[in-house]
Amino acid sequence: MIRRALVALAVLSLGALEARAEDPALAFMRHVDAQAKADMARFQATVSTQFGVPEVQVQAVLGQVQRPADAFMVFQLGQMSGQPVERVVPVYQSHKSKGWGALAKELGIKPGSPEFHALKRGDLHYGSESGEDHGHGHGHGRGHGQGKGGAEDD
Numbered sequence: 001m002i003r004r005a006l007v008a009l010a011v012l013s014l015g016a017l018e019a020r021a022e023d024p025a026l027a028f029m030r031h032v033d034a035q036a037k038a039d040m041a042r043f044q045a046t047v048s049t050q051f052g053v054p055e056v057q058v059q060a061v062l063g064q065v066q067r068p069a070d071a072f073m074v075f076q077l078g079q080m081s082g083q084p085v086e087r088v089v090p091v092y093q094s095h096k097s098k099g100w101g102a103l104a105k106e107l108g109i110k111p112g113s114p115e116f117h118a119l120k121r122g123d124l125h126y127g128s129e130s131g132e133d134h135g136h137g138h139g140h141g142r143g144h145g146q147g148k149g150g151a152e153d154d
Contacts (some may be wrong), residue, residue, distance in 0.1 A: 024121050035068075044058045050127070066096070077100075077107055080118075091106050
């Protein structure tokens with residue numbers, strides 16, 4: 001009986017540690033989804049402005065992905081890889097169960113590149129440069145190059 005109680009306590013402790021050490025990329029995605037849930041029109045306008053695409057294109061992508069943060073990431077990966085959204089969406093649809101790293105590789109973002117590391121760290125930016133709607137990273141979702149350089153290792 002004591003053994004079971006200790007095992008249960010250990011499992012609960014591990015769960016608490018995992019909750020505190022949330023993956024930064026997941027935290028960023030949760031932030032983006034929360035922003036979209038709070039004001040979808042503003043989310044669409046923000047993504048449109050940030051990535052320089054028409055809002056109608058943002059709406060079209062939203063209709064092809066599971067959640068708003070996925071739409072953001074489709075545009076982010078397109079920007080990082082230099083690929084058009086029309087190429088990124090099918091890659092997302094066929095590889096979404098493999099994770100963003102696999103999608104990035106499929107789009108030509110090298111595993112050792114700054115872009116790849118920014119994705120892994122959640123070092124991305126949602127919103128304006130002026131301080132509103134910032135995500136949980138230090139990057140800006142822009143200016144990370146075109147994903148063509150970097151080492152091959154992760």
